[in-house]
Amino acid sequence: MITELGHFALILATIVAVVQATVPLVGAQKGWAGWMAVAEPAAKAQFILTALSFGALMWAFITSDFSLRLVVLNSHSAKPLIYKISGTWGNHEGSMLLWVLIVAFFGALAAWFGGNLPARLRARVLAIQSAIAVAFFAFILFTSNPFLRMAVPPFDGQDLNPLLQDPGLAFHPPFLYLGYVGLSMSFSFAVAALIEGRIDAAWGRWVRPWTLAAWIFLTIGIALGSWWAYYELGWGGFWFWDPVENASFMPWLLAAALLHSAIVVEKRESLKSWTILLAILAFGFSLIGTFIVRSGLLTSVHAFANDPERGVFVLAILGFFMGGALILFSFRAQAMEARGVFALVSRESALLVNNLLLGVACFVVFVGTMWPLVAEMFFDRKLSVGPPFFNAAFTPFMLVLGLILPVGSSMPWKRARIWRSLRPLVPAAILALAIVGLLYAVQSGRSLLGPLGVGLGAWVVMGAVLDLLRRTGRKGGLSDRLGRLSRLPRADWGKATAHAGLGIVMIGVAGLTAWMQDDIRVAVQDQPFEVAGYTLTLNDVREERGPNYLTTIADVTLARDGQELARLSPEKRFYPVAQMPTTEAAIHQTFGRDVYVVIGDAQGDAGWTLRTYIKPLTIWIWIGSGLMALGGLLSLSDRRFRVAAGAQRAGTDGKTPAQVPAE
């Protein structure tokens, strides 16, 4: 019964979405207030109906309703509750329902908090947002309906892929989707502005919080996924340049570019048409990502052929929205006249260079991801494009970005002098160079890349700190300055935190890739062995039974200089229902390094295969990612965005004061 209600709610939501996508659009064109006003209640109704539908599906998973095909294929009664819940989106149909739920959620947010938008723009934004929803509602109902019943319900389900039964991965997809779909809001704003034929500083300010929110979610989602891959896959990589990973990374890069260019629109009314284009492309890459993941095109041609209907459907959605938006763009871009005038050396130019680097870096990832397909179709060459290519072709952009970031971010608007921006950074440069020299001396004779990477990261972090300090002015004692520091706008804190986070990620990545050590051996019980100064002893290996798996747990003592540091328990699990093994690495984590231990197979009576990795500075990758997300949050809570929201709460008709002084 609940299932049927969910199905029905989904169909109702589709109908509401169709209305919302058309009526307000006509109303906005003709200036009919009544028609425009349809958008808001429709957006709220659409969200509530979709949420009901999603809730019904989740209920089916929680109660293990095996009359539902999807539940049979992806759940099992013995599974812990949290994975029954996360199983709702751990499959194609459910994840698409989550996707459309988030589209509707953002639409409803815009309806609830968009009171300060001009009525016409709001009607158009909500209509376009709903048009995206219609496309995905149709996709779900026609190709991937989650509410199909079984003719004969089985006694139990076939279980969720064991690798997905993990806290890191349970919450990875929702965050990623919030990010992907959050970019649909920027897209809707861009297309609405194109239809309107004008964008101004106010538009820049409206679109920024949405982009920022999407970027924060993408950052968290990607970091969660990478963290999960690190401890779950059993060899401790954090990034694999896999097509599916690239699919989430490309929108992240473009969202980061969009964040920065929207500032230029907001403060200086320049880069307008470029920002619009970025907003369109950022969501376009979200759709491309969905297409890559959902069609399985890049996995293998066979996966695509197995389910051509879905792939073609997503491709059609992609073609419609990107094609439509880009055609609109080509007609209207001329109207987006820039106003601000600025010198060749200025904050504006620095942000343009940021966009250039992020944009081209995204392009490189895109070309690399699609190349095997292109090569096979046009050049008849069957080849692979793997991590070595991306490391070589992508990293230089990030290096240059890190190099110029502290300089660019401390430049004034309109006109800057390079030397005047560089001078306050001299201490940072000296410190960074000292770190490079010191590390190079200590590591004796290995590649210079590790020290350089860490030095670059330190340069970015120091640059962010100095930038923040500089904002407190030159005068006054320490307490004065600290007082002023705490009163700085949250946007300043957000900027410094996010930039420092990026620097810290660079440090972590450099440390991990340059100085990792590994050891593979047959460990004999109670015979200690040395890895990079650590002593490991395999004490015991025992078999145990988990809620829905069998496990082999090793007991390993980690010691240094005779001092016991930790008891590690790497596991090897086997999930009988899905017939799949997984590894659970044991990690001893400190700020300096991770010791990462994985147990392999028994080697007859001789012992067990044990792999030990020493991974320096790894934890900083995730601390840095967290700081980036935190910086985004701080920026999002800045007064100028909250003031706009407050204006609506005051109950006036709440038009935001559009003009902002350029700092």
Next chain:
Amino acid sequence: MKRLLMLLIFCASPLWAVQPDEILDDPALEARARALSQGLRCLVCRNESIDESNASLARDLRLLVRERLVAGDSDEEAVNFIVDRYGEYVLLNPRRTGSTLLLWGAGPLMLLLAGIGALLYLRRRSRGTGPEGNALTPDERARLDDILNR
């Protein structure tokens, strides 16, 4: 992250990447073998090098690489040996030849084009074409006054 689905379908044998019995006695040779195998693709996995892969085919390839190195091949000869048998597809790092030059050149080329575009834009901006200043419509002006006087 769905790579795991595929990965496990193909690589689900309970073997783990490089095995202790594969490791060569000569550390220098072993280091070369590890470096080489990180650039070679496991043919039945998704986007995984044979160094990381658990598949038995990857193990065969790892052993083959070591065999060639022990036989006195240079790094290049060993890689060529495998490419001759398994095709270009095994190389995770595509060779810079023929149409693949396009792939390698795409980034720098794009950077050049975008850089020229950006420079042209910057020059136009710094000369200051386009109206600077206040161009509010009467409607906006009224709204702004309303807000400021509130």
